[in-house]
Amino acid sequence: MIEVKGLKKAFGQNQVLKGVGFHVNEGDVMTLLGVSGSGKTTLIRCLNYLESPDEGVIRIDDRTVDAQKITKKEIIELRKKTAMVFQTYDLFLNLNALQNVTEGLIRGGKIPKPDAEDIARDLLEKVGLSAKLESKPYQLSGGEQQRVGIARALALCPKVILFDEPTSALDPEVIGEILDIIKAVARSGVTMIIVTHEMEFAFSVSNKVVFIDQGEIVEEGSPREVFLESSQERTKSFLARSNFRFQPEYYL
């Protein structure tokens, strides 16, 4: 359902993505692993054109774009296949929780306001925020903000939700709650691409793991193949330095 071919992106002299390709099937949960600076953020930001790749072809659902001849209209159409959850939440600071969720639905999705509000209330309840619909971001804790961030992405019913380190900015004690919400979303069958440093979470939530290093995909496969059976030196040394400790219950 998602296919990426030959994706290249440089910032000035810094070639960040060196021809990346992968594919994701409908309902897949793909986690993207790699050290800081390896190009994970750049890669998923290219998928919804928050970053414009220099070269490459991206197909999401029935929409295919070629980076070298993409139009503004195609960018909007490609974005309409995706939604994103940000590391720093990036809620609209001038809007309350409910409006944060409805804004995209009303303006981008052209859904009538009352319907959008129903959708938003429903989703905010699912993420446990019914009591804070009117709260502005500055009145919410990090964990609460990220719940809104997840609801905002879910509301759009995109073909794929992109998560960029959704728990990296959170206090340790709330990370688990947010990961549980993401797991619940995954179980509901939504296609997702997740950048994360939470190795156990990655192992248990995804059915596909991609390991990226210095702008290249080093290895991809099932969590078992990458975490437990990898023969690649770079993967093995990355995992050895990560907080991943193999817990038998995950794979039994």
Next chain:
Amino acid sequence: MSTVFDFDFFIECLKSGAARIPVNLYVAAASVFFGMIFGLIIALIRVFRVPVLSPIFRWLVTILKGVPVILMLLVFYVLAADYFNLIMEYFGIDYTFRQLNKAIIAIIALSVLSSIGLSESFRGALASVKKGQYDAAYSVWLTKRQALVYVIIPQAFPIAVPTLCNYIIGMIKAGALAAMISVVDIMNGALIPANANYRYLEGYTAAALIYWVVCATLEKVLNIAEKRFASKVREVA
């Protein structure tokens, strides 16, 4: 000229000047209004580095920022005096410079200055909105225009409000300079009776008092607006 300060005459000047308060108010309001519109446009052009236009405005802003208000007024006045009749004739309109309301010249000159000044303030306010707000807006399918209208400008505007309020006060005061191009404002209004018998002290004192009352009142009103927006600034800080 028996007394040093003729109080009855002072009251007369006061009345004559106060009758012109609306002139200062509409000159200031119009100048700030146009300044806001063009200032925002210039700020957006510069923040988004629109090719060709952005460098042009950068130069214009740098040059015009240093021009004193009085000079700007005189330049526009002289330009209008030289060319207004020619232009009207060209279009076959029966309207001469003599008939032209000089307040319009003041509004144009002051609008240019406030556009320049406010563009700098708006530019700073727009730049203070974090890049993540654009990313988030685009990620929920907003277009660039929608992102600006519904997310970016509402966050930037409260930051620019204090400068905006200062500009409104400044434009009221600049109205006194418009008197130089024969706009009959508070100042010229207060001096009308004085011109007849050369009792200028009463005239100027009356003008000063009126200015003081108008500015103090306005400052009170604007303070309320500033307070309201200050709480908005905290939200986005």
